[in-house]
Amino acid sequence: MLQSQRLLPLTQVRPMTTAHLAQTMALLFLNASELDQKIESELSRNPALEVDPGKRCHICGRIYPHKGSCPFCTNPKTATSEEPIIFVSPIIYKGQQTGASSIEDYPLDEVTPEYEDLSMYVMRQIAPEIPAEDRKLAAYLLANLDEDGLLTIEPVEIARYHHVPISRVESVIRLIQHADPVGVGSPSPKDALLIQLKVLSESISIPEKAQEAIEVGMDLISRRQFSQLAKILGISHQHALEIHDFISRNLNPFPARGNWGDVRSGKVKNPSVFTSPDIVISKSSSANNDCLLVEIYSPYSGLLKVNPLFRQAIQQAPEEKTTQWKSDLEQAELLVKCLQQRTNTMVRLIGRLIKIQREFILNGDADLKPLTRAFLAKELNLHESTISRAVANKTAQLPDGKIIPLSKFFDRSLNIRTALRTIIEKETRPLSDSEIAALLKCQGFNVARRTVAKYRSMEGILPSHQR
DNA sequence: CTATGGCACGGATT
């Protein structure tokens, strides 16, 4: 049944036909840039379609469809609640964040396809900062990251191979390490942690001796021998625990894990380009409250309409073209309606999603709540497949600038994984996988021994006899 | 001999 009729659209949506439904689904499946392409081609083909130029906000430069003032600039000021502010942006600003317009300029020919995304992503950030003659070097370095974002080759080798002084190699590496997955391109987890710690120390306060702890006691930390660690550093056991807690909460020994780990199998739809995100989430900067601003890119939403002149002209259409024109007009009307519907669904979906995962967005991975598409579908009175399509192939940019696939918001095994992590943190004696499995069973998580092992490695925790 | 990681199969999820 057509449950979705019940929802209240922004503007009145006329009754849905099957064609309507089918096309809405098709549109929903596309992400912002794909939709952009699709509509552009439709525009050039179909004379019945017309683009309203919209209005450009004189403050932020955004385009918005209707009269009144720019929703982006006015809403945040009036907002008081913790409700996220959601609005739709009809235009994609390509390369808006970095100003790096065309990636083709950068030599990435040696990149292995699976990791292309990560390499591109990093390259895009650092490209403006490195001199042109070092770009090849950077590309080579990025091509030799492993799936965890760590460098697999020695700087000395690179220097020799490219016939450049090692200092230049090192300065490029430094740049890479400070790019978004902070610590990416480090030769080892230890170095990655150190970099992250340093970057982090500029914004928040870090526990004393944390740096020393990583430098000298890296293996002690990973083996969870805290009393040893405390002895070496001359600090209390309690303090050692605090340091460990800080590290495991804020740092990531494998920079690329989590963000890019799930894209790694190499079957990305559009492998050549790193597409701009479909939604951008930012914190309200102007106001004193901390509500979230959510910008959804939905190309031409509200701008695309049926050309009224065409509608009139159809009366006087030449005999042989009248059927053609009629079908053009129908298609145009359908497309406009479906686009409206798509936007509407996206807004509702994202709104709900943001509310549920608010903590995750603000505080990071640790606060991700378990969620399945089926659950969300029930809440929104939509069909599961609708959610699936809406989520598929889309990405979101978080306030901290990270870009993640929207599917990351849905994870059913995450609560079990955190439970597992806390169990390992709590227990003093190294527990074997089967023992952990038993403990998890007590907490209500029915998982097999084999699964525990998998989660462990997902979290980057060493096997029990090595801790 | 026990704990772990690899491969592969079946059921759940999308």
Place this chain on the structure above:
DNA sequence: AATCCGTGCCATAG
């Protein structure tokens, strides 16, 4: 219908 994920079995490392 395609894909992902948990799980069982088996080889291997400790």
